[in-house]
Amino acid sequence: MWLCMHNAIPTNKLRHHCNLATSPVCQQCRKYDEDVLHCLRVCAPSKEVWQLISSVNHQYLFSFTSWKTWLQTMSKGAFGNIFAMTIWWIWRFRNNHILDDKQWKTQNVIHFIDIMCTDLTSINIHSSEHHINCHMVSWTPPLDECVKLNIDGSCGASGDIGSG
Secondary structure, three states: OHHHHOOOOOOHHHHHHOOOOOOOEOOOOOOOEOOHHHHHHHOHHHHHHHHHOOOOOHHHHOOOOOHHHHHHHHOOOOOHHHHHHHHHHHHHHHHHHHOOOOOOOHHHHHHHHHHHHHHHHHHHHHHHOOOOOOOOOOOOOOOOOOOOOOOOEEEOOOOOEEEO
């Protein structure tokens, strides 16, 4: 979603602008320039996925003309998780078609979205049964003429550790 919100997913329009593609035209429909909105909502395969998701108010979903407003509005509220998962699977659907030449059926994508939603619900139910100690961390810039090196680390239940 972050890449989408910052117009950074490598659609053909963006790739063409960066001289990484010979044309900005969508490789799925071969009719229109492939920007974020076209890729994730307007193009026929994407539109078909959205139309098969029963929990979506289709008239509302397709009413936004700005891709940024569409993403910001639809990613909020109770539908936000389903929306984000659908965006991810549509992007993967598109990439499999273009990059791997795999022809998924729309029903497969709907099935994958359903599995991911079920998994998320299971995780939410499980995590609400246990108290999870959460500490929010934020980054602060270094003082002038200083360099800051950020690292991450993790520790598994078995005692395995990793950092990078």
